[in-house]
Amino acid sequence: xxxxxxITHLRRKRAETFKALGHxxxxxxxxxxxxxxxxxxxxxxxxxxxxxxxxxxxxVLKAAGVVEDEKRGLQVFYRLALPCVGTFSACLDAAxxxxxVEVRACCA
Amino acid sequence: xxxxxxITHLRRKRAETFKALGHxxxxxxxxxxxxxxxxxxxxxxxxxxxxxxxxxxxxVLKAAGVVEDEKRGLQVFYRLALPCVGTFSACLDAAxxxxxVEVRACCA
DNA sequence: TGATTATTTCGCCGTTATGCGAAATAGAAC
DNA sequence: GTTCTATTTCGCATAACGGCGAAATAATCA
Numbered sequence: 001x002x003x004x005x006x007i008t009h010l011r012r013k014r015a016e017t018f019k020a021l022g023h024x025x026x027x028x029x030x031x032x033x034x035x036x037x038x039x040x041x042x043x044x045x046x047x048x049x050x051x052x053x054x055x056x057x058x059x060v061l062k063a064a065g066v067v068e069d070e071k072r073g074l075q076v077f078y079r080l081a082l083p084c085v086g087t088f089s090a091c092l093d094a095a096x097x098x099x100x101v102e103v104r105a106c107c108a
Numbered sequence: 109x110x111x112x113x114x115i116t117h118l119r120r121k122r123a124e125t126f127k128a129l130g131h132x133x134x135x136x137x138x139x140x141x142x143x144x145x146x147x148x149x150x151x152x153x154x155x156x157x158x159x160x161x162x163x164x165x166x167x168v169l170k171a172a173g174v175v176e177d178e179k180r181g182l183q184v185f186y187r188l189a190l191p192c193v194g195t196f197s198a199c200l201d202a203a204x205x206x207x208x209v210e211v212r213a214c215c216a
Numbered sequence: 217t218g219a220t221t222a223t224t225t226c227g228c229c230g231t232t233a234t235g236c237g238a239a240a241t242a243g244a245a246c
Numbered sequence: 247g248t249t250c251t252a253t254t255t256c257g258c259a260t261a262a263c264g265g266c267g268a269a270a271t272a273a274t275c276a
Contacts, residue, residue, distance in 0.1 A: 008132075010188065014200050015132045022127025023234090027273050031119065031135035040253060047223060053235055055254055060233095065109050065204070082203055088196040091215035093121050095190055096173070100215065107209040131264085148223060161265055163224055182222050182273055218276085225270070233262070239257065244259085 013065075020064035021085065025049060026057045029078075033067060034086040037079035121173075129193065133157060134165045137186075141175060142194040145187035146208035 016037060021027060025047050032038055044054045058078060061067045068081045080086065087105040094101040129135060132179045133155050140146055141155060152162045166186060169175045188194065195213040202209040 010201050010204065012132050014197060015130055015135045017130075017200055018135070019130025022123055022125075022130040024116075024123045025234095027119050027126065034187050049234095050236060051253070052237075052255080056234080059254080064112045071243085073251095076253065082200070084196065084199045084203070087213070088192065088199070089122060091120055091192045091196070091213055092125055092190070092254095094119050094215045095192070096118065096121055101130050102212060102214050105195070105199055105211050105213050107202045107207075107211060133264090157264095158266060159223070160225080160267075164264080167224080179223095179273085182220095184223065220273100220275075222273085223271080224256090226268085228266090230265080233260100235260085236258090238256085241253080243250100243252090245250075 017064045017066060017082075020060050020066050023057070023075045024063055025054075027089075029054075029057060029061065030066065030080065030085060031089070033078060033080040034089070039075040039077050041075065043078070125172045125174060125190075128168050128174055131165070134169055135197075137162075137165060137169065138174065138188065138193060139197070141186060141188040144181070146186045147183040147185050149183065151186070166169075 021030065028047055029043050032043060040051075040054065040058065043058070044051055047054055047057075050078075058067065058069070062069060062078075066080070066082055066085060067078050069076050069078050071077075084105045084107045087103050091101065091103060116149050129138065136155055137151050140151060148159075148162065148166065151166070152159055155162055155165075157165075166175065166177070170177060170186075174188070174190055174193060175186050177184050179185075192213045192215045195211050197213060199209065
């Protein structure tokens with residue numbers, strides 16, 4: 001059952017990633033990070049929720065492996081750790097509009 | 109604000125899709141459907157949860173636009189409505205293993 | 217028609233998520 | 247060392263999720 005368990009484990013991790021992306025505020029954060037790294041202050045401004053709330057959303061994304069953070073001076077900068085999320089998001093949006101698009105996704 | 113609202117709307121829909129995928133049982137269902145359509149009975153057997161529970165998971169996936177259903181005789185068959193989900197899943201799994209893969213995803 | 221089979225809907229209940237403000241932490245500047 | 251400033255952690259209330267079994271639907275078969 002080793003291989004079945006590893007499949008299960010991989011799937012659980014994958015589910016965690018999807019779940020982290022499954023919230024409008026977190027997705028808005030991800031959309032910003034697709035365009036480049038940002039400090040928390042920028043994200044708070046844009047998302048329009050309290051600092052503590054945004055901070056926890058970021059910790060969820062980080063725990064799921066979607067983003068990485070780096071402290072520089074007083075600020076903490078976040079960046080996307082899974083670039084393919086941007087590609088897939090574009091995919092989903094295109095599908096919802098009824099468009100048929102072929103994309104090349106680089107899974108890093 | 110029309111364009112900003114439509115972006116918001118699109119993102120909310122996208123979040124709903126991600127959220128639907130963010131559960132191990134639903135992801136297991138999706139993994140089965142990647143390999144072809146299945147009736148509910150097959151899915152119940154494989155997932156190992158009650159009929160009512162699996163049924164609700166399926167309705168979540170359907171509401172999010174991830175799967176489609178078709179009734180044939182007594183049985184209801186489900187199939188994947190977003191093939192790119194399979195591609196992206198492979199992407200995420202590869203990334204978790206540390207592999208770097210380039211895939212061509214067709215967003216239907 | 218009445219029985220059977222496949223699936224969905226409903227109501228319940230314990231667990232988890234999400235928002236907030238207050239307090240804690242950590243680094244920079246004075 | 248004290249004081250800012252940026253961010254995280256904590257505790258709490260409310261809302262949403264996820265499981266189950268029982269009951270409702272719907273299509274087939276006798």
